[in-house]
Amino acid sequence: MSGVPDYAVFLSPSDCDFMHKNGLNFRDVFDARGMAKRQYSKEAKLCNSCVVFVGRACNRGHFLKLRTGHCPICRPSSFGFSKRYAEPRWVYIAHSPMGRLIKIGIAECVETRLATLVKESYAGFSDWKMKYTIWSESAGKLEADAQTALAKYRMCEEYYYKGQVMLCAREVFRTSVRKARSVLEEVSARIDSQ
Numbered sequence: 243m244s245g246v247p248d249y250a251v252f253l254s255p256s257d258c259d260f261m262h263k264n265g266l267n268f269r270d271v272f273d274a275r276g277m278a279k280r281q282y283s284k285e286a287k288l289c290n291s292c293v294v295f296v297g298r299a300c301n302r303g304h305f306l307k308l309r310t311g312h313c314p315i316c317r318p319s320s321f322g323f324s325k326r327y328a329e330p331r332w333v334y335i336a337h338s339p340m341g342r343l344i345k346i347g348i349a350e351c352v353e354t355r356l357a358t359l360v361k362e363s364y365a366g367f368s369d370w371k372m373k374y375t376i377w378s379e380s381a382g383k384l385e386a387d388a389q390t391a392l393a394k395y396r397m398c399e400e401y402y403y404k405g406q407v408m409l410c411a412r413e414v415f416r417t418s419v420r421k422a423r424s425v426l427e428e429v430s431a432r433i434d435s436q
């Protein structure tokens with residue numbers, strides 16, 4: 243199996259959620275097991291990785307760390323990923339009729355993203371279809387605010403990533419495309435007027 247390191251099984255749902263939210267995959271995570279902080283901060287920087295796996299969880303059970311040794315989930319403000327909030331991207335609504343789920347996400351290329359959702363059977367379903375896209379200059383913020391507005395419909399779907407690693411899909415909601423779309427349009431208008 244390629245691309246998924248052995249330590250992936252240790253990651254908590256919050257770690258996986260953090261990776262999904264920030265568009266990270268395992269290539270972006272530096273394996274720093276057995277290294278002192280001084281060493282991994284230097285080597286991870288050379289590899290252009292902001293995030294490391296050190297094999298030791300924080301007090302709340304998160305395994306990913308920043309190169310600085312801080313937990314990016316417990317201390318989101320310490321993380322430069324807020325810049326992603328301001329990135330221009332498509333925000334999309336994908337729908338799985340079989341799962342009766344919708345997913346809100348962001349992507350540079352919607353077609354590629356759809357192909358990935360289908361190929362990876364995101365949340366355990368491979369019948370994803372793109373239902374709506376909206377271009378946003380602050381896509382991360384639009385995505386996050388829309389997901390917050392839909393929080394009561396949020397599901398946590400556990401599924402096997404590439405047939406092996408149990409991940410938790412946290413960006414899926416049990417609601418209608420129409421509802422999600424009206425939320426996205428509302429939030430988008432609010433962000434634009436700020």
Ligand SMILES: [Zn+2]
Binds near residue numbers: 300301302303315
């Ligand atoms: Zn933490």
